[in-house]
């Protein structure tokens with residue numbers, strides 16, 4: 001297939017590791033974690049797979065500058081800034097901040113260290129952001145028909161595998177869209193379960209369908225990609241207090257997984273996805289002999305600005 005150009009950025013394939021002590025502790029199925037938090041140290045997480053294609057296209061088009069946007073602690077913006085530095089590209093980040101941003105911390109600190117140009121915008125300005133016309137523009141979360149290829153390609157690492165579910169966090173829909181497109185291609189037999197960490201399932205169905213439609217138009221060889229409602233169970237009820245906000249029970253779970261497995265989840269995405277998985281296990285959805293795949297999509301740097309909450 002005529003895949004879009006790709007630049008190697010991620011350490012691949014990422015490991016698939018059993019969490020046997022956690023599985024025993026919860027008395028459920030065998031949980032295997034796909035360690036996409038190990039795509040790199042600073043280039044950690046799901047965005048790195050997407051950026052291989054977005055920045056591949058930017059380079060192919062001869063772009064010298066890349067621009068993108070996200071929250072002040074955006075994992076996507078940090079990964080873009082670092083990848084651009086590695087590729088010798090300039091990078092401009094539009095970071096949404098309510099009020100004064102304060103001392104650079106977590107992802108924002110890394111943005112600054114690699115010399116990204118950071119422009120702070122208010123939530124109102126963010127909603128009507130106009131991409132600069134002198135830069136290759138990557139939309140929020142690299143969730144478009146190009147970034148989607150990251151998770152389409154990732155499915156090859158799970159080729160022929162069978163799971164009772166593939167559980168992952170949904171924040172802008174690109175990971176899910178890629179998994180939908182790649183699953184059938186690489187014969188991955190696993191019902192997709194996407195846990196919404198913000199907005200709701202109806203919103204993300206529209207978002208994901210938009211990405212899939214754009215991909216099918218641009219790469220007709222992908223065939224007719226089925227709509228999200230037929231391909232993924234989008235789960236509501238775990239958004240908690242809202243995007244990037246945490247409840248004590250989420251911190252409790254984050255620490256439980258850390259103590260039992262030495263696996264650090266992030267507070268914005270993966271802890272909410274794990275809350276959902278634990279609930280499904282409690283509800284008796286899986287049997288003991290089954291295997292469930294949990295996609296760890298990274299996000300560790302988002303922990304540091306929340307240090308006081310994390311230890312409370």
Ligand SMILES: Cc1ncc(COP(=O)(O)O)c(C=O)c1O
Pocket residue numbers: 045046075076141143169170171172173174175176266269270297298299
């Ligand atoms: C750590 C992490 N996990 C999960 C997600 C969600 O992925 P997507 O935006 O592709 O839905 C994001 C970004 O939004 C993320 O930064």
